[in-house]
Amino acid sequence: MAKISIDQLKTSIDTAHSILLTVHVSPDGDAIGSMLAMYEALVAQGKAVRMVVDDVIPEKFSFLPLCSKIEPIESLESGYTSDMLLILDASTFERIGEVGVRVSAPTFNIDHHISNTEFADGLYLRPDFSSTGETVAYLCKIWNWEITQSMGQALYMAMGTDTGFFKFSNTTAHTMEMAGLCLQAGAQPHVISEAIEMVEPGRIEVMKQVLDNVSFHHEGQVVSMCLTLPLMERIGDDTDGFVDMIRNIKGVDVAIVLKAKTETVTRASIRSKVRDANQIASNFGGGGHIRAAGCSIESPIHEALEQILAVID
Structure with missing residues (x-):
């Protein structure tokens, strides 16, 4: 259980081949957007990646195509092994539900909550960032990982939903810089806001x-x-x-x-x-x-x- 640097996180990801991604139960826009972007980035690095969440994925996120790749907990057999369990946007082990019980793998956590209990084998924590989405965008920038249009869409949503679409006090110049990277990649704010804010x-x-x-x-x-x-x-x-x-x-x-x-x-x-x-x-x-x-x-x-x-x- 230790906090790790960005370089240590990169080394751990580089040496892992199979990676299981998950987020907290009752997933919100930051959790889903961060996970989808990280999934696409890791696949581009040649990793074998799965996304499993122990909860229902809200329908409003379905405008992001990769949502269809998220598997329910029932698809994950007990005792499943992987090179890495990468947990996004969860501050405690209990928050990922049954995923943590069913997977046997070294645990790594990318998070921004000041209340993080440091439960993972390796924790990359950025409480100075507005969201996990901002953190993932930053990692892509530092590691020279391409932010595709679909990744930009997901990450913009992640940052937007955790900042009240850039109205809350956690919005910083760095947040806007990372959002700008998403816009440069082709993120469409109007499409995102219409999907998220639509009311039945x-x-x-x-x-x-x-x-x-x-x-x-x-x-x-x-x-x-x-x-x-x-x-x-x-x-x-x-x-x-x-x-x-x-x-x-x-x-x-x-x-x-x-x-x-x-x-x-x-x-x-x-x-x-x-x-x-x-x-x-x-x-x-x-x-x-x-x-x-x-x-x-x-x-x-x-x-x-x-x-x-x-x-x-």
Whole structure:
């Protein structure tokens, strides 16, 4: 379990022939975009590469052709061996689900979360970067790996979704430089945003009910949205954008979206402007970034909300 340099990562990749790529469960745009770009780059280097994810891939990412190459966990036999298990955008081993249990291989991790638990045999961590997508773009630049049009599309999406399409405070000059490389490669921002932000008519009906579950706390500085089990059954796994509906309310510092996974397990997504979201989530074994973090709490949804509110100053 050690942090490694960019040169050490390159040497490890160069000496590996078979590489299995995976990302965290509930994959978002950064995870999917980073993995697809890395897959294409590694194939171009002559590697035998597979992508396996222990979760459903949201339909909105299907505009990226290589999404069809992502295999479900059922395709991965127990005891599968590889020269390298390369984990992208996951800060803990548990976040990759059954993939970690089924694969026998040295583990390498490319990540940008300050909450990374340094679980891998080799960790290349860039908390100064906005996203894993920015990190992969940087690796391609330094290693002189071509960023193709499809890679640029995937990496632009990765950076865009983790920065609120370059609106959040994690957007830096370096982020824009890497996004520029993607544009030079042929990335199409309008195609990406239309695919990611498209809303199904049925989702609008659900959002009416969702807004009825918004509450204010701590004299309006904290806002919460509770997605109960009945609502989650209607929404499905795609809750992207819900936290953005409430994070920009005037006077709000902390926005919390709680999703009921079961009657007794709640998943929380936390966004902040001043307070440390990572610190709040760490009270429950979670983490992420200073302004964006998440955690799971083994309590019913309304009890979980009270527990989170209790740790917010």
